[in-house]
Amino acid sequence: MKRALLFAAALMLIAIATAGAAWASPQGKTDAQVLGNIRIDPADPTVAYVTARYICNGGMTEQTHLWVSVKQTADRLPDRRLKEEESSAISAAWSQNHPTAQVNCDGQWHVDTFTVSHDEYGFGELEQRQAYVQFCLFGGDGTFVFSMRFAEIA
Template sequence: MKRMLVALAILVVAAVAASGTASATPAGKTDAQVLGNVRIDPADPTVGYVTARYICNGGMTDNTHLWVSVKQTADRSPDNALKGESSSGISAAWSQSHPTGQVACDGQWHVQTFTISQADYGFGALQQGQGYVQFCLFGGDNVYAASQRFVEVSY
């Protein structure tokens, strides 16, 4: 009986070892999540910092692209109109960037802080209050993920 239990235990251990390790990330997954608040640069209120957690695949190709944007209304409240097309028309402040070169689409999770500014286009100064953040990512395999939500904007 003992031999039978030992043999069964060995078979169970071997079966578990042969099954491989479970991955927390399915192959080909693309995802993005804005983390925390937008931080305003104290030296230049048109510049802010957005931290996000993301995963993408396919490496750096012509398809890889990241756009990060923060818009605020005049009263810095969470106005749902900021979620719509042409929402810059109701915005008092808008800072953005296309930091595609900083993205690593290697199938691993990354947490990074990205700088937004008005170097490409934008207007107004970021101020304390609520802002609508858009973190829109295309992986090298052209799979899209976005995190778009209201967050606190502060120094």
């Protein structure tokens, strides 16, 4: 009986010790998530707004870089081919941007809305339905993270 109680107590201590480590927020975390729907600018269908939540470290350095992209096929439905390299060849609309100046790599979570357009390069007009969204971030420490998914365009 004593052995069983000691064994149970030891298991409890191990569980408590490892649970604390699992709940702690790791130092140097880098992560990103595209949030919600994509919004088209009512005045210009080549412009859209992507909201994302991100965390990165290292401040603003030569390594800090953000690229945001929104692509659609002609039927404006999810198409797995949009996940492949050079998918612009099958795209009917593509708006993108490199809004690196908006990024704050201070080790804290941030939620921000980023504009994609044809200012740098793009073609076609975005329309309601589905689009493939890419949010690719290099933190100031060079750590790369991305969030890529199909999202509703509202």
